[in-house]
Amino acid sequence: METIVYPGTFDPVTRGHLDVIERGARLCSQLVVGVASMVYKDSLWTHEERVDMVRCATRDIPNVVVEGFDGLVVNFMKRMGASIMLRGLRPVSDFEYEVQLAWANKHLDHDIDIIYLMSSPEHSFVSSTLIKQMYAGGGDIRDLVPEAVADRIVLGLSRAGGGTHD
Numbered sequence: 001m002e003t004i005v006y007p008g009t010f011d012p013v014t015r016g017h018l019d020v021i022e023r024g025a026r027l028c029s030q031l032v033v034g035v036a037s038m039v040y041k042d043s044l045w046t047h048e049e050r051v052d053m054v055r056c057a058t059r060d061i062p063n064v065v066v067e068g069f070d071g072l073v074v075n076f077m078k079r080m081g082a083s084i085m086l087r088g089l090r091p092v093s094d095f096e097y098e099v100q101l102a103w104a105n106k107h108l109d110h111d112i113d114i115i116y117l118m119s120s121p122e123h124s125f126v127s128s129t130l131i132k133q134m135y136a137g138g139g140d141i142r143d144l145v146p147e148a149v150a151d152r153i154v155l156g157l158s159r160a161g162g163g164t165h166d
Contacts, residue, residue, distance in 0.1 A: 004115070006086040007034040007073045011043045012153050013054045014131055016123035018146050020088035023117055025061050032080045033058065037070045044132065049152070057146035074109040089116045090124050 006024055010017060010033075025031045035051045043050065051068040058064045069076040077085065085105065087098055098116065105112050119126075126144050135141045135153065142150045 002028060003030045003032060003080055003082040004028040004084045004086050005032045005034050005073070005077045005080055005082045007036060007069075007076065009036050009038050009043065009128070010050050010054050011038070011045060011128050012050070012131060012145060012149055013057050014123070014126050014128060014145055015143075016088065016090075016119055016126040017054075018057055019120050019123050020086065020117050021058055021064060022061060024086045024115075025063050027086075027115070028084075029063060031061075031064050031086070032082065033064060033066045034073065034076050034080075035066065035068045036073070037068065045152075053149040053152055056148040059148070072108060074105055074112055077112065078109075083111050083113060085112060085114045087114055087116050088119055090119045090127075 004024060004027060006021060008017065021031065021033060033054055035047065035054055037047045045053070047068055051066060055066045058066060067076075067080070069079075073085065077083065087101070089095065089098060102114050105114070131141050131144055131153065134144075141153065145153055
């Protein structure tokens with residue numbers, strides 16, 4: 001396989017995301033991690049900050065490229081020369097959304113195919129939303145996010161007034 005695109009918002013990038021990235025990178029010559037600008041929902045970090053956090057977390061994976069994008073993922077995939085999308089799938093909770101996403105993308109571009117990687121059991125409960133909620137409640141999130149971004153999460157949540165840590 002040549003290029004595969006793994007799109008997401010990565011607000012923030014988690015160890016679960018990193019697990020999918022590492023495993024997905026073994027399936028292709030180049031894995032492009034596409035960081036969506038998220039015009040449809042609020043983000044704790046700016047687009048540039050999220051792109052930088054993912055770059056820091058993946059810097060030791062040689063065939064991973066991180067790019068930010070606006071608009072539809074199918075258009076981003078065309079720009080990247082890819083027809084295969086990678087998605088991570090946690091237990092039942094993600095399935096319905098992922099089916100809708102797959103059908104919508106297939107409707108937009110019938111040449112797009114999607115590969116799903118099941119989350120590793122130790123990451124099956126982790127989501128970006130959960131990370132933010134745990135931190136805001138005073139929980140220790142350091143083992144749930146890549147070390148390279150843990151301090152940024154603390155600073156980002158404190159900046160937004162959502163954290164209880166100093």
